Amino acid sequence: MRDTFVEAASAALDADPRLAVVLADISADRFADAAARHPDRVVNLGIREQLMIGVAGGLALTGMRPVVHTFAPFLIERAFEQIKLDLGHQDVGAVLVSNGGSYDVPSAGRTHMAPGDVAVLDSLPGWTVHVPGHATEAARLLEDAFRTDERVYVRLSERGNAAARPVGTGLVTVRAGSPRSLGVVVAVGPMLDRVLAATEGLDVTVAYTATVRPFDQEGLNRLVAAAGQADVLIVEPYLEGTSSHEIAAALSDRRHRQLSLGVSRAAEVRAYGNAADHDRVHGLDVEGIANAAREFFLV
Numbered sequence: 001m002r003d004t005f006v007e008a009a010s011a012a013l014d015a016d017p018r019l020a021v022v023l024a025d026i027s028a029d030r031f032a033d034a035a036a037r038h039p040d041r042v043v044n045l046g047i048r049e050q051l052m053i054g055v056a057g058g059l060a061l062t063g064m065r066p067v068v069h070t071f072a073p074f075l076i077e078r079a080f081e082q083i084k085l086d087l088g089h090q091d092v093g094a095v096l097v098s099n100g101g102s103y104d105v106p107s108a109g110r111t112h113m114a115p116g117d118v119a120v121l122d123s124l125p126g127w128t129v130h131v132p133g134h135a136t137e138a139a140r141l142l143e144d145a146f147r148t149d150e151r152v153y154v155r156l157s158e159r160g161n162a163a164a165r166p167v168g169t170g171l172v173t174v175r176a177g178s179p180r181s182l183g184v185v186v187a188v189g190p191m192l193d194r195v196l197a198a199t200e201g202l203d204v205t206v207a208y209t210a211t212v213r214p215f216d217q218e219g220l221n222r223l224v225a226a227a228g229q230a231d232v233l234i235v236e237p238y239l240e241g242t243s244s245h246e247i248a249a250a251l252s253d254r255r256h257r258q259l260s261l262g263v264s265r266a267a268e269v270r271a272y273g274n275a276a277d278h279d280r281v282h283g284l285d286v287e288g289i290a291n292a293a294r295e296f297f298l299v
Contacts, residue, residue, distance in 0.1 A: 001156040002027065002099050004135040008142045009067055009097075010034040013041055018065045019146060024052045026070040026099070053079045056094045057086030065095070065146065072098035072114035072155065076121055088124050093149040097142070101157035101190070102238050102263050103278045110270075115263035118212065119242045121153055128152045129213035131189035131237065136164035137210050144168065157237065159275065161193045165208050170216030171223065177205040182297040183231030183257075184223045188212055188243075191235045191284070198289035202297060204233075212236070212243060217250035230256035233296055235289060239263050240282075259296045261289060 006027065012019050013034050020041040021031060028035075028044045035042035045052050049070060056066035068075065075098045076083070087094055102115040121127055128150055132138040138156060145152040166172050171186065175196065181203045187195035192208050199206060205223055209216060224230050232247050240262030247258050264282045271277070279285040283292060 001132065001135050001138045001158070001160065002030075004138050005069070005097055005099075005142060005154075005156060006030045006034075008139050009069075009146075012067075012143070012146045013038050016065070016146065017041075018063065020059050020064050020066050022052050022056050022059070022066050022068045024049050024070045024074065026074070049074045049079045050082050053082035053094075054086050057082070057090055057092055060087070060092035060094055061090065065093070065149070067095045067097060067146065069097045069099070071100045071112055072102075072117045073100075073112060076117040076153070077114055080120055083121070084124060087151055088126065091126075093151050095142070095145045096151075096153045097156060098154070099156050099158075101155070101159065103269075104158040104275055106272050106274060106278055109272065115239045117238060118153075118155065118236075119239045122213065122242065126151055127213055128211070130154045130167075130211050132156070132167065132210045133161040133189040133192050133208070134164040135160065137167045140167055141210065155189070155238075157190050160190045165192070165210070167210045170211070171207040171209050171219035173205060173223070174208050175199075175204075175206040177203050177227060179226065180228035181205055183227050183229045183233070184220070185293065186220070186232065186234040186247075188234070188236040190237050191289075194284070194286050194289055195235050197286045199293055202293060203228075204293075204297060212246075215243060215246035215250070217246060220247065220250045221253075224251060224254070224256065230254050231297060232256060232258045233293055234258070234260050235284070236260070236262040237284070240265055257296075259292065261292055 059066040130141040
């Protein structure tokens, strides 16, 4: 997905004189050609992530469209105060593009992990949050974001699904349950293939989304109304429970049960391992999701 981002942003720099890419060393080598063509609109500030957001706010105030990129913990967590003030409080837009997901590069240690990024950003109003599950989806969402003046966060990952799905249309039904089904499973971004494998044989509707904010509350309500039971399982690739309040709001007019799977709030993983090891610890591998789904829907 990062290669797709570099290609899309480089092409947009050529086509749109408003666009500016702001970096903090990460991926600077990948933008070398674009920087040679547009030295005034590809800005590498070095390892100064807070300044990176401040510069983006200043560019936006002049009418530019800043695209800001680095690893998720540096982009969202380290620079959160600047995101709150220099973008949100000033009511200007930018496209924040992260890399690394929650723990795509565990060999780099906890400093490069950000399972709480969406939850942190969720404390601020006015953000659109995309979590693509395939490079083709990322390209579509990025191109749309470049053309707006909104505040957009695009969360890229090194991991994804085998095939792209429709994006930009809310929840998409990937596997429909029967009218007497057990409920609805919502898979976010890179989790879809694992969710499909984990729920094979369960009579549930599996829906997919690559856009979690705004959350498609109306679409979820329709899916639940068509199911046999108002039970919802959501599987997100970041902190568990991040979208629980969205599901509660969507189904506030009906009794329902919900279960959120994601990166555990209880397990602080101090071993490096690989991404698959972390999936197992957090119950986000196929076996973990399958066990949780069966326990939830079949009790």
